[in-house]
Amino acid sequence: MIWLAIYFPSGVLQYQRLCHDISAARPVAFYDPQQLTILAVEGADKAVTVGLSVATAQALCAELVLIEYQSNLTEQYTDWLAKWSYNYSARVVIPSCEIQSQCRGDSTQVMDVLLLEVGSMQQVFSGLDNLLHQYATQASGYGFRWQMVLAEHPLMAQLLAVHRPQLTSESELTSAQGSTAVQRVYETKAALSQLKALAISTLPVEPSVIQRCQQMGLNTVAALMALPRAELGRRFGESLLSLLTQLQGRIEVPQCFYTPAETYQQKMSLMYDVEHIEGVLFPLSRMLSQLSDYLLQRQLAILRLQLTLAYRDNELPPLSLLIHYPFAEHRCDSLLALCRLQLERQTLYSPVVALQLDVSSFVEQHLDEDCWWQQQGVSAEIRQLFATLEARLGEHCVKGLAMASHHLPEQSCQVKPLTQWGQSGSRLALSDLSHKTAGIAYDRLAAERTASYDTLGLFRPSFLLKQPQPLALHEFTRLKGPERISPPWWLTQHDRDYYIAAHIDGGLCWVFYDGQDWFLQGWFS
Template structure:
């Protein structure tokens, strides 16, 4: 197996969804700086600094707090998102994911293509990550925590792994101090020591840690199992008072939804978006797709249209996205020689109209069991199927039939008929005998005779 590690160095900061231009820091329990983003670092703020010193350097500093539970939730959402790139994903708390990629290289067209797709998706997600491949999952994780490494040469990778310093092996501080005390500087130094001596000095746990780093035959880490139903929540870093401000955190939830659906080969036709407001109430929005879709970009467009016509009842503190109607995503083969308009584009248009105008404003075509020409002709004109040859109907139906005097009627030549139409007993009954007639000047019209013997013109042929 071959592994790819995604290490998110700023996960605890970036999960809040604030723009990267804002200097941001995390505080520990002693009110000291625990983590900084690149903007705050550029202003001279460092980890371990006192809060007062940091505020003196940057008065506009955003002070953030991230619980372990919230960081774990964000990591699980990223695992769902990564489902679009790997069938086996493992969580490495607090800020890394492991993806098995050996089985995916052929599908994506090689390592470069796979990592290219990943990097583009990360750019849209708003998360920063370092990527490192490896022959062992633990080895890939350790390298990713230090640097980005995407060299496909396995020999160079093993050399780079063995060159890791002991303080880069994520051992306990006491173990690192002991190893450095006996002259151990790198992983290669450790591997040269007899295993019995290592076990005697540091215990069997040290041997197991080393085996996990260097032995490809060790059992892989536990795989992340997606939930049966998609329902993910996102807490906002600041209050959002306008609907368009919800789109950035929503983009992350939709990316997680896409990975979830791709991995399960499903699509969804309706989403439920719940907005938690400052007063504790919940504002619920539903967005639908006529044919169902798994694409995050398509759903984002529909949500944008839906939010444009929605008035928020108050500032938003959190949002939750759930998939209400999911089904198997069956791919269909296209027509190579007649690439006409696809059904997906029609579904897309209907979905956009529903999101923009409201579901009640968009109605599908329907057939009615009504033989009256006023209803039949409208159905035929709206239908994609051609009418039967035997049904001779004019292309122009008059809005209201015109009375035909007897003098004019005697001048006409009847070409076909009669055709009896009797229908509409439930609202406005009609009994008519229809004829096709030719006028002296060559025009052809559609006539009918009522039970009283009167004649009317109902339409004209082209």
Template sequence: MWLSIRLPLLPLETLCKSVPLSEKNHTSQTQKPQAVIEDNLIFCANQAACEKGIKISQTIASAFTFCDSIQLFERNQSQEQQQLNNLALLLYSFSPSVAIEENAILLVEIVHSLKLFHGLENLLSSLKETLDKESISYRLAIGHTPKSAEILSFMPLDYSLKVWQNKQQKIVFSELEQRLSDLPVELMNISPKAIAQIQSIGAKKLGELTKLPEKSIRKRFGEEVSHYLLKLYNKLPDPKDYFIPPENFLQRLEFIDVIHHRQGLLFPIKRLIKDLCRFLTVKQKNCQCLHWELFDSEKNMIGFDVLIADSRINDKVYVELTQLHLEHYTLHAPIEAISLTVNKMHELNAQNKQLFEDSGDFKQTTTFINKIQAKLGNDSCYQLQQKSEHIPELASCQVAEISNASYQVEKIPNNIEKVQNNISIENNLPRPSWLLEKPEKIRFNQRKLLWHGELKIISSQERITNYWWKKKVARDYFLAEHDNGTIYWVFYDLLRKQWFLHGVYS
């Protein structure tokens, strides 16, 4: 069983995707005639334009003759395909079997989804609610084959629903054949030449055509018409190439009117981030970096990265951080297009939350870290990554991109560690939260340790030896208390016969 979603105004609505909803609602209320052109011919027109006499395949000159106030836009096929891909992702919550067809049609195999949604009525209700949020024009229809659902979508939904038996949850095929036979032959998805040949023999409806023997149809009109009818009535297989979400996210919006200020970019940014969040949800992944590119009318490009540390998919955070980054740039020319690319992704980690969760300190959240980076630059913050080294200054390294993703530490066999490290486990000292980038020498006058005052040893030693095969390290570490009460981590280098200060305790 198949569901067809026809998008009659997709070429026009795609071009208006970067326009705020308030402006689009105002446009629909005032009913401005609008049309999309391709090769100097009308390709798509809204209802207001059709009421003025505008027709598909009409020349531009003829269109202005009927309506001198009509707004014409050049067709953008790449942006149409991008919108179809976004809608296909949206339909993944209803069925994994989604096919994108020509003429802006989406086909969804729903036979296995009826049980999930407890019937066709609930499925259609949920689907309508989802599509209405996208502010698009659409027509729905059901059928037992892809071709039947596709051709029935030219009619209102109730027309195809008459073939559905709700109690037994199945299609009544006798009723379906009757519905199909009443459709005009010009609705068939075949060449205009083939349709003209069919009409030349006086056949105006499908029922009149199907009365002819199948051999006669093939002989008169060729295999195109014959195969179409066989697939329409499920007498010939009609396999589909199902949509597969891409591995990376890349989308671009080209504006109908250029944008002169940063605030005007807010709506297209929100639209792209909305599409990104949908993509991440379907892929069950999270992103670490958003790469934005702005293209102006002088062929210049502004590119910047927005680092993401939050492990959750959060559109509000993405928008806010992008706006903070935009504050660093001045628009020297009107912006014509904007693109968003995400290549670095990791698996989405499910987190268990407490029933009564503390709000926590705002400054400790990863979002606050991202805000600092947006204000001061991406190099202003970093996190430490643990490494399988026992020498303190080698036990961690800086990671530029902050993330909640867990970093794995390389494991070393226990027997190798015992050979390399001569450590007294009982006397292991707690590591300080702050290590100096380079240990500083401490003066020793045979009685006291002096470093901006006197240091007193307050712990037993912890001996660390390592790298005997390379440049040997041999140190005795101690806790030392300063005159001002600060606790330091100091060591005596057994090889260099010198005291050093290595860390500071909080």
């Protein structure tokens, strides 16, 4: 296997820069809300260090952006990182964050290093060079700093990415294009020579073990490996022996790979209180942009989106909105447009401090119904209009019409929700046709059928009543007809004789006589 290890120094803080659109020139820091001390800092002067009080840090650096640390911030970062890294490999090992390990007191893992198994992806990307270049370009596009290493064993790759990186910038990646990526993969012997030069303090072991080694005069990994294994096991236990065995590539430790969730959830804690809807739309657009990228990469779309706004006043229940997308949307601008319509109708009873998006189910993306050989169908603009009307008026107020196979006119069409509209009837049958010629033949047959109706003098009104209405004989004057339509035999109804008539109040109507009474069926435009 070939492992790609990417080290993101202060990755959680870099992700907060991306979420809140913080300039790269401004330093950012996490602080503990209980002790009011700095937990992590990125981009600040050396005077601002971990452990300083918030007041002292602000006095030393006036431009410092302080973000209250919450444990879910690291989970959001690692989940986001794994989601877009999953496009480059199906075997993604989620990194452990340094700030989280400090809070838990865990120092037995290599921190902030993402692992990708890329040996199996060479043919997909036409070589590792293309994979590295695309990954580095996307990471740099997000504003992240990174360090990369290719190695044959995961632990080797992690340690080398932090302390002996091969690639640290896009310029370095471009300059290395002369030699193939396979030639740059650290073999086990070459990696060992690099690892032996590292200090013992760089190993992911307990601080007490490192202190005991240093007291014995062991300062490098090479000095540690030179000692007899039996003696090391007796003094330091099996954990250190297992670590050294992994470093030498003798055993492979099973990795816990990332598994994409069947649902989507994204939460953002705002750095400031938002009292107006316009202030909500800016961070919401960033969240929807990430959702759109997620859907586009997986060729998915959504029908419903749950948007939750958390108030600063914890006694107030959060504002929860269910946004409907009747035509399975995935584009950011369309997602935001309907969210805006729903939000403009709401009242904020307290400043908003957090936003959350939830998607419980997905559907496949479908191409537009207006196929290029048909020159027909519902355009994207019309679908957007229908979706806007439904968002303004409500789901129960906007319906779609679809044809049904039935002899009686009042039962030949159906009223359906927009989510189902266009999924049945003659137009849907075109999506099941496997060839363009079949679609052309269908349209030709429909045109011939319409022409035959015109030849026979058969006309249909543009507006049909849900149920025929009784009509007196003196209320209309027959102009054309009759045309007999027979209901199915199992309905035990009389045959109908249809006429085109002029109504006494004006307008052309479609009436019929069932042998007993006259009825109004519809109106011509």
